Amino acid sequence: MQPKRCSLSTLYPQDFIQQIRTLFGEESDFFLQALNNPAATSIRLNPFKSSSCFENEPPIVWCEQGRYLSQRPEFIFDPLFHAGAYYVQESSSMFLHHVLSHVFSLYEKQVKVLDLCAAPGGKSTLINSLLKPSDLLVSNEIIKSRAGVLEENLMKWGQSNVVISNNDPKDFGTLKDFFDVIVVDAPCSGEGLFRRDKHAIEEWSNDNVALCEGRQQRIVADVMESLKPGGFLIYSTCTYNRKENEDNVKWMMEEWKLQSVTIPTPQEWPIAASLDKDIIAYRFLPHKVTGEGLFITCLQKPKDTEPQKGRPYKRRDKISKEQLNSVRTWLNNHDDYEFVMVGERVHAIPVPLTESFQQLTHHLYLKNAGIFMGTFAKNELIPSHHLALSNVLSQSVQRLEISRDEAIKYLRKDNLLLDTNLLGWTVLTYKQLPIGWVKLLPNRLNNYLPSHLRILKDYTYATQTEKI
Structure with missing residues (x-):
């Protein structure tokens, strides 16, 4: 059955329409028609915060905690949203859950993950949901105002094995062979968001696509030194064109001899394949999935060299004995944490992550690390909002x-x-x-x-x- 033809020239740039017809051929009419359909609403439940909200809504098959909603509630007036019981996230982007579930299954020891372009926090909270308490997530955002939103969303998620940084990608180049997995959800031309964001349509042009292609290459190049030999780079965009997707991936594979990795995926899932037979990638197209546009691929760095070990760094100041006695009572399993002062703020850092924390403080600007407990008035803790929403708050707290x-x-x-x-x-x-x-x-x-x-x-x- 052929889709009904509609006038698209007034809705979308002519160059974009021609691009879609070139890329997808006989499917292009179905594709373009689907852009006129309303966008779906979806959320992802927080596995660390027990709640019955949305439990009867249809599941998103590639993400265990994902749910489609039949209508969009006014989330701002739901106290459970503010408590961090769930995150409002586009459904296609939750495929990262399926990719990382496979990648993490290959590791038995501690995993260190960098979410490089992390704001507003959808992918970081998803990554955090899959990590063990001894694993580490470094969640980075270069834009200061967006880093604040990122910090807020990770605070609501409640986990302590997270460091939030506000750095340019080039700052990570000095952390040689530090990360096991790097997730780059790269800034892009936003073609996959056209039905959600009319501004993305207004901003689109072939010149902007070329600009994004170059920016994405710089971002990846800046962080490759920090990926361990044998580590995984997960690269994604929310756009459809080849330049920002297959062409960029081909460039990465040639530049660093990366290998394209297959993620076992059920055939019945309506996910399109790469447009390049030499690249394993997963494309989410509007006429095939209930979701927006996504391109995602998993690449592995060669294992032919031994990772370099970071040198030890001077430890942050620990708190006084009196202060220690005050803060320990606020946490469950308080012996699992080291308490350090960062300026006037006291933070609880999981013991397995203290060495990594010290190394990161030497190389990066950190907005937050572990659980920000609060500040002291004399030796009495004034508890922070972060502590209230954390998953390690003591049950003895009133x-x-x-x-x-x-x-x-x-x-x-x-x-x-x-x-x-x-x-x-x-x-x-x-x-x-x-x-x-x-x-x-x-x-x-x-x-x-x-x-x-x-x-x-x-x-x-x-x-x-x-x-x-």
Whole structure:
């Protein structure tokens, strides 16, 4: 059955339409018609935070925690979203879960992963979901404002084996043979986002494609020295053209003698193959999948050299004995962590990662590492929002369950009155998941939600119902 022809010349650049017809031939009409369909809504559940939200929604077959939603809720007014129970993520990009599940199965010892272009955090939270506690994720974003959003999303995910950096890719060149896996979701011309982002259509041109191609090559070249011999480079874009995809991959393979790796994938999954027979890659096309455009490939670096070991570095200042006694009570399994001061901030670093942490601090600018516990007033800890949302917060910490409207009042920093006899530092929970700190006093409470996380959108408490 042939698709109905529609006038596309007014919707998309003529050069883009011609490119699609050249690449996909007789399939191109189906492809172009699919761009007029509404984009799907999907989320990925946090495996570390038990919740029944969206449990009955259709699964995304290539990602165990992925779910398609029949309609798009107003996520900003769901306290579980702020608690980190799930991440709103495009479904095709979740195929990274399937790729990494195969790659990680090849490792028995600790794995060190770099997510190079990580903001806003979809791929980093996905990677983090697959790592063991002794593994390390370095999540990097070059743009300072976007690095803040990345930090926020990883904070909500709650894991301690993460370092967040704000560096140019070239800064990683001095970390020779450090990473086992590098994920590069490269900045691209965004053809795969056309039905979600009209701005991407306005920005598209053949010149911009060529600019992106060159930028992607520089990004990969800057970090290749930090990938161990035998390590894996996972390269992806959200675009369709050959230049940013197969042509760039071919260049990488020739430049560093990388090998294209097969990821075992069920044949019934509607995923297209590479346009180049010499490259193993996976293409997500709008007329084949319920999702947006994606190109992804897995490449392995030759094993012909021994990885270089990093030299030991001076350790960060540890906290005093009095401060140590104060912070240990806030964490489960506190002996599994080393507590260090970074300026006025105290961080809990998993013991297996302390050596890597010291090495990273010597080479990179780190926005956060491990769990940011808080700051000290004398020797008393003022707990951070990060600690409240972490998955290692001690069960002995005082908690108070609140309703949805109370949770939204807290998240909006509206006037909140709670019927309780509790006093002192308390974590407020919604459906048993922490959303943040209050300090309960005899006649009032202090709301410690960071101001930049406050919900600004208007909300009518009397008419809102439990829909999520």
